[in-house]
Amino acid sequence: MKILVLLKMVPDIVEELEVAADGRSLDLDFLRLIVNESDDHALEEALILKERHGGTVTAVALEAPDVDDVLFTALAKGADRAVKIEGGGDNLSTRRAAGVLAGTLPGAGDLLPADLILTGCQAIDDLDGFLAPALAQALGLPYVGLVGRVAPQDGKALVAKEFAGGVLGEYEVSLPAVIGVQGAEKPPRYVPVAKVRAAMKSAEIETVAAAPGPEVPSFDIEEMLKPQPADRAEMIEGDPEAVAARICEILSERGLL
């Protein structure tokens, strides 16, 4: 089983986000980038599949700040290869990123054909599309998203797609296929920093030059701003004791305590 995992960098939203001077984009100057959360789950699912069924896992990412750390981390976790696509452009929208991947992957050595291309089912900046279906369409491959479990079976894969209320839908997908992963079977594994450092010394990130992909439709953002709701929460001031006291009052007033 040959598996490609596509990893993407996104802003860490635990940090304070600011709008850039142009009023229509995020100020990236002080932002820390981290791997997209569901991409990390896609990597975990790929590693689980490799452990269970053998094969290889190749982590692929477009060039971005701090992406080397993420690729070395993937190697330290058990990926066999890490590939960085260079020269595709900066801050690509999701549809453009899908276009670059669709243009580059088929001619990039032996990356394709792969049995499975796994990536996260969404990212917090997916304003103009989702990566997995856009790439699947461009490569002419079947696609299922919001998947939580993948099990290969006779040239096909059984995938479990999440529905509301914890219901799973089992689908049979012809391979090769592109799968959008929502959550792996287990939380993404932790890897000690020492192991990542060791990977940095012993392993290498392969680089591939981006090739242009199909034209993708685009639109401009007119304005970006922090949400300004009319009825934001009334903030309770004071130390934890004072906050607890006020909450008790609120609950008592409403007969909830």
Added chain:
Amino acid sequence: MADNVLVMAETWRGGISDATFELLALGRELADGFGGKLEVFLAGDGVSGLVGELGAADSVYLAEAPALAEPEAGGRSRLVAEVIETSGPRCVLVALTNVSWDLAGLLPARIGAPLVNFCRNVAVAGDEIEATCVLYGGKMEATVKVSAAPVVFGVLPGARSADAGRSAGSPEVKDLAVDGAQAAVAFLRYVEPEAGDVDITQQDTLVSVGRGLQGAANVDLAEELAGLLGGAVCGSRPAIDQGWLPLSRQVGKSGVTVKPRLYFALGISGAPEHLEGMRDSELIIAINTDPDAPIFNAAHFGSTEDLLEVVPALIERAAEVKGG
């Protein structure tokens, strides 16, 4: 015909979803704004009897086949692409629910149209369409104007009230021919979740925990508070993914929708996927150290103090009140 609005209806387990009616309410506004018609694409197996519920629409494209019985985006996107080819709508509305998610991604890629994603509002703005999109887990909003046609909008649940789009009627039905092409993706079966010990949809009080709880060990704290208030503990996706709580306690997109009298959100950021599952709670109190956490845009009361200090203090006081 170019100013028509096409809504992707969704059915799941025999019925038309609320998300469909929300889209119909929004679609009606857009169609009226453009002076066009509101059309619906409805696919399934034995769903013609549901057409009468789509009275908000002027017409319904109906595709029926056994292969369309359950949600699958490949077959649907092929059929919708044909409809769009012949009818040339101005825009297409797809709900960002688990049922329609794949279609929202695949359809625009198939027809080469833009997708404007994560919309909490879509409106006619002169000759253009303006959308407000929720990005970065709810921490930013982008305003987008599009003049291209067709354009697909991925609409977040709750953009309109479902009741506003619910009306009986008899829209014109246009039957679509469905070929029997071998599908690359085939539905097999549903797997029901293991029944939980507690049905969180039936609780008056919920103490909900997220990533900010920091560890499984602190679930006890939430349990203690819930016990005092006569409720149960639930959580957002990260709390379930980390194994702190069973799947039966998940609130939000892949979990359940709850409407308790009191919803405590402890260490929950408030991403759109979570908010859709709890925003109609009667009273929401949120504790999160991040003053920009979107949960404060949905909560009635909030605090940015450390929940690991507030909750013990609250337990102590609540115990006193109850004891006294």
